[in-house]
Amino acid sequence: xxxxxxxxxxxxxxxxxxxxxxxxxxxxxxxxxxxxxxxxxxxxxxxxxxxxxxxxxxxxxxxxxxxxxxxxxxxxxxxxxxxxxxxxxxxxxxxxxxxxxxxxxxxxxxxxxxxxxxxxxxxxxxxxxxxxxxxxxxxxxxxxxxxxxxxxxxxxxxxxxxxxxxxxxxxxxxxxxxxxxxxxxxxxxxxxxxxxxxxxxxxxxxxxxxxxxxxxxxxxxxxxxxxxxxxxxxxxxxxxxxxxxxxxxxxxxxxxxxxxxxxxxxxxxxxxxxxxxxxxxxxxxxxxxxxxxxxxxxxxxxxxxxxxxxxxxxxxxxxxxxxxxxxxxxxxxxxxxxxxxxxxxxxxxxxxxxxxxxxxxxxxxxxxxxxxxxxxxxxxxxxxxxxxxxxxxxxxxxxxxxxxxxxxxxxxxxxxxxxxxxxxxxxxxxxxxxxxxxxxxxxxxxxxxxxxxxxxxxxxxxxxxxxxxxxxxxxxxxxxxxxxxxxxxxxxxxxxxxxxxxxxxxxxxxxxxxxxxxxxxxxxxxxxxxxxxxxxxxxxxxxxxxxxxxxxxxxxxxxxxxxxxxxxxxxxxxxxxxxxxxxxxxxxxxxxxxxxxxxxxxxxxxxxxxxxxxxxxxxxxxxxxxxxxxxxxxxxxxxxxxxxxxxxxxxxxxxxxxxxxxxxxxxxxxxxxxxxxxxxxxxxxxxxxxxxxxxxxxxxxxxxxxxxxxxxxxxxxxxxxxxxxxxxxxxxxxxxxxxxxxxxxxxxxxxxxxxxxxxxxxxxxxxxxxxxxxxxxxxxxxxxxxxxxxxxxxxxxxxxxxxxxxxxxxxxxxxxxxxxxxxxxxxxxxxxxxxxxxxxxxxxxxxxxxxxxxxxxxxxxxxxxxxxxxxxxxxxxxxxxxxxxxxx
DNA sequence: CTGACGCATGGTG
DNA sequence: CCACCATGCGTCA
Numbered sequence: 001x002x003x004x005x006x007x008x009x010x011x012x013x014x015x016x017x018x019x020x021x022x023x024x025x026x027x028x029x030x031x032x033x034x035x036x037x038x039x040x041x042x043x044x045x046x047x048x049x050x051x052x053x054x055x056x057x058x059x060x061x062x063x064x065x066x067x068x069x070x071x072x073x074x075x076x077x078x079x080x081x082x083x084x085x086x087x088x089x090x091x092x093x094x095x096x097x098x099x100x101x102x103x104x105x106x107x108x109x110x111x112x113x114x115x116x117x118x119x120x121x122x123x124x125x126x127x128x129x130x131x132x133x134x135x136x137x138x139x140x141x142x143x144x145x146x147x148x149x150x151x152x153x154x155x156x157x158x159x160x161x162x163x164x165x166x167x168x169x170x171x172x173x174x175x176x177x178x179x180x181x182x183x184x185x186x187x188x189x190x191x192x193x194x195x196x197x198x199x200x201x202x203x204x205x206x207x208x209x210x211x212x213x214x215x216x217x218x219x220x221x222x223x224x225x226x227x228x229x230x231x232x233x234x235x236x237x238x239x240x241x242x243x244x245x246x247x248x249x250x251x252x253x254x255x256x257x258x259x260x261x262x263x264x265x266x267x268x269x270x271x272x273x274x275x276x277x278x279x280x281x282x283x284x285x286x287x288x289x290x291x292x293x294x295x296x297x298x299x300x301x302x303x304x305x306x307x308x309x310x311x312x313x314x315x316x317x318x319x320x321x322x323x324x325x326x327x328x329x330x331x332x333x334x335x336x337x338x339x340x341x342x343x344x345x346x347x348x349x350x351x352x353x354x355x356x357x358x359x360x361x362x363x364x365x366x367x368x369x370x371x372x373x374x375x376x377x378x379x380x381x382x383x384x385x386x387x388x389x390x391x392x393x394x395x396x397x398x399x400x401x402x403x404x405x406x407x408x409x410x411x412x413x414x415x416x417x418x419x420x421x422x423x424x425x426x427x428x429x430x431x432x433x434x435x436x437x438x439x440x441x442x443x444x445x446x447x448x449x450x451x452x453x454x455x456x457x458x459x460x461x462x463x464x465x466x467x468x469x470x471x472x473x474x475x476x477x478x479x480x481x482x483x484x485x486x487x488x489x490x491x492x493x494x495x496x497x498x499x500x501x502x503x504x505x506x507x508x509x510x511x512x513x514x515x516x517x518x519x520x521x522x523x524x525x526x527x528x529x530x531x532x533x534x535x536x537x538x539x540x541x542x543x544x545x546x547x548x549x550x551x552x553x554x555x556x557x558x559x560x561x562x563x564x565x566x567x568x569x570x571x572x573x574x575x576x577x578x579x580x581x582x583x584x585x586x587x588x589x590x591x592x593x594x595x596x597x598x599x600x601x602x603x604x605x606x607x608x609x610x611x612x613x614x615x616x617x618x619x620x621x622x623x624x625x626x627x628x629x630x631x632x633x634x635x636x637x638x639x640x641x642x643x644x645x646x647x648x649x650x651x652x653x654x655x656x657x658x659x660x661x662x663x664x665x666x667x668x669x670x671x672x673x674x675x676x677x678x679x680x681x682x683x684x685x686x687x688x689x690x691x692x693x694x695x696x697x698x699x700x701x702x703x704x705x706x707x708x709x710x711x712x713x714x715x716x717x718x719x720x721x722x723x724x725x726x727x728x729x730x731x732x733x734x735x736x737x738x739x740x741x742x743x744x745x746x747x748x749x750x751x752x753x754x755x756x757x758x759x760x761x762x763x764x765x766x767x768x769x770x771x772x773x774x775x776x777x778x779x780x781x782x783x784x785x786x787x788x789x790x791x792x793x794x795x796x797x798x799x800x801x802x803x804x805x806x807x808x809x810x811x812x813x814x815x816x817x818x819x820x821x822x823x824x825x826x827x828x829x830x831x832x833x834x835x836x837x838x839x840x841x842x843x844x845x846x847x848x849x850x851x852x853x854x855x856x857x858x859x860x861x862x863x864x865x866x867x868x869x870x871x872x873x874x875x876x877x878x879x880x881x882x883x884x885x886x887x888x
Numbered sequence: 889c890t891g892a893c894g895c896a897t898g899g900t901g
Numbered sequence: 902c903c904a905c906c907a908t909g910c911g912t913c914a
């Protein structure tokens with residue numbers, strides 16, 4: 001960052017006196033340094049007048065929600081001077097302190113988006129939650145009711161600032177506080193004047209208010225803050241989206257910041273529209289409580305919405321929903337239609353928390369009729385009701401079938417609920433899972449990978465829902481929908497298929513945002529596997545926010561090791577021998593090939609026959625749990641200890657690359673019902689594929705970052721392989737003879753065991769290349785028997801193995817990648833001296849990943865699979881595993 | 889007999 | 902162990 005330290009120039013570009021004799025420290029830069037200001041500017045800064053003086057015309061001024069004082073929120077200078085409120089707007093630091101909310105803003109930290117009113121919240125927020133914010137998409141806001149819970153009662157918070165988060169994630173690192181200040185005042189006023197007068201709300205339909213003592217109590221406690229920090233929960237729709245006139249038709253070309261105005265919207269709680277107290281935390285359903293034994297608000301307050309219900313609207317969707325109105329859309333939640341939901345029964349099960357948070361409180365199982373209107377002006381009536389279920393409730397919308405059919409929704413499609421401001425109508429949007437695929441697989445997946453919605457794959461319709469005035473809709477036909485213009489309702493589009501379990505499956509398949517943590521870690525782990533080729537320095541590319549080292553020359557896929565410090569304080573690393581599985585100590589700076597054996601160790605006393613230098617206990621202490629697991633796995637696969645780890649690393653890398661491609665990530669790495677052991681980051685053939693396998697998500701022509709990266713790397717590997725093949729063959733013949741006589745021959749590397757130590761290491765590696773040739777044998781691709789058993793990790797799901805028979809198309813991108821990479825690594829190790837020359841060729845891949853890939857794969861695995869593999873570009877091969885899945 | 893309704897059950901996290 | 906929720910299933914019109 002620009003820092004004026006050395007020049008005595010006042011950091012303030014607007015400073016009249018650019019020179020300062022005695023520069024003084026001003027605010028802290030993002031780098032951690034402090035800017036240096038002239039006396040005058042510094043004084044202004046210290047007195048809190050800096051922005052008043054120099055930023056008076058700048059963007060980002062807001063008024064404190066409490067005292068009305070104007071605060072500049074658009075710069076770092078005043079970052080400390082205000083606190084972002086949970087609902088919207090800001091509070092000056094004085095008011096914050098006065099209110100006991102010692103939360104500071106930090107412009108670059110996630111706290112920008114999460115302003116817990118109390119420290120407990122920070123304390124309770126796990127890092128993973130932050131990752132939701134920082135690394136993924138929208139995070140749901142809290143429900144209103146929870147506002148009135150004591151903070152400590154809501155350890156988990158998912159403050160919802162959807163669009164800020166989205167946009168920020170998209171690189172639009174605006175300060176939330178700088179977002180659309182224009183209407184803040186209006187909303188703030190509304191906020192204060194009406195929406196938040198929760199306690200004064202009318203009582204819902206049953207007229208029983210305040211039966212929830214807990215909430216009422218906390219309500220009274222926090223009331224003074226309801227317009228400020230504690231609004232996090234109640235402000236569900238903290239940020240509406242202001243949609244200036246834009247017809248739905250031009251939305252496609254008119255998305256983005258220019259088309260949608262982010263708006264700090266202290267959205268009127270539903271309670272206001274819905275007779276009052278839905279969100280005021282005053283549970284009006286005492287009757288029901290007694291019936292069902294569980295206070296409604298309890299669930300609301302205590303837990304956040306599951307991530308799968310977080311609305312993940314795209315700008316496009318929002319615009320479509322908004323239509324040509326000036327409506328402000330406030331996303332509430334979304335739900336993937338289950339088979340039951342989309343079934344003929346016409347009952348849409350609502351997530352309980354969502355229902356309780358965003359729908360009107362109902363005390364009777366009969367519930368309330370909801371008026372529904374879609375974008376065409378059709379209106380529907382849904383019956384919002386619940387069933388007692390155990391001691392809880394199951395909320396459903398009844399009579400949705402016509403609407404769903406009208407929208408041609410199926411299981412797996414997503415319905416989204418938003419609120420349309422200022423009318424307060426709820427908007428029920430729809431998102432087709434996919435235009436082509438049976439909707440069950442990837443719609444949510446595509447969005448949950450990293451929270452970046454997939455713009456191209458959505459088709460939105462909208463339905464505006466409002467709660468029918470009971471007086472008007474006294475008793476609506478239960479099955480009934482239709483009200484005024486539901487003409488299309490009965491034009492039920494024939495259901496394209498019977499309901500299936502796919503919807504629910506896919507829901508379960510979807511990644512939870514928490515998993516992104518794991519994902520990120522796995523990214524890091526994957527990256528950690530890569531080491532730059534000797535004499536090559538990587539360039540860094542960023543894919544979906546993650547930095548990757550990109551190598552012109554393919555990186556070395558280094559064998560994972562465990563770093564430790566020995567007694568002497570020296571850094572060492574432990575590596576496991578491929579052959580004997582014993583752990584050996586190596587210098588900390590050693591770069592290991594993906595296959596490392598004791599023979600690579602120059603110390604003859606540490607050959608495979610030597611005793612392991614680590615006791616099991618020591619190893620256990622050394623290994624992180626995951627490595628232990630891997631270690632076990634290694635042993636399990638001991639008979640074929642082929643680079644399993646490296647493969648896993650590559651697997652993971654490719655898998656995560658797919659995942660990281662937010663828009664088109666297949667349903668990879670998601671814990672599945674079928675594969676409960678599979679977790680995000682799981683690289684098995686199952687997890688990296690879309691669940692239903694209907695069509696590749698990444699087409700051959702896909703030019704997404706991931707595909708390009710994968711293709712590029714693949715091409716590199718393949719080209720390199722080709723180039724060296726002849727050489728390898730020659731050497732192979734020669735080395736075969738050697739290896740027959742010299743099991744682990746003349747390895748004479750030093751302890752560093754650098755792959756460049758070539759002739760020697762190549763000889764041993766060459767041996768492996770020979771054996772690798774076996775994977776050209778189609779039979780060897782069978783996971784259960786192949787030496788490459790580890791390349792397709794089914795997480796040891798025996799039943800899966802059959803599906804992964806050589807004929808099952810299970811080999812696809814991953815396999816190709818693995819093969820290619822394995823080969824590359826081996827070749828590289830065997831002939832690293834050629835790397836540089838080969839590197840020059842990688843940029844001449846003769847036409848696209850496909851052609852190259854095909855060519856490469858043909859040469860790599862000239863077996864029957866080639867017919868399958870070559871039809872797919874590297875990143876697009878999803879069909880095969882999908883079929884495996886579908887047979888599951 | 890069929891479909892709607894409402895509750896029960898069981899899987900999943 | 903519990904909450905949630907998808908779905909099964911019994912009952913009834």
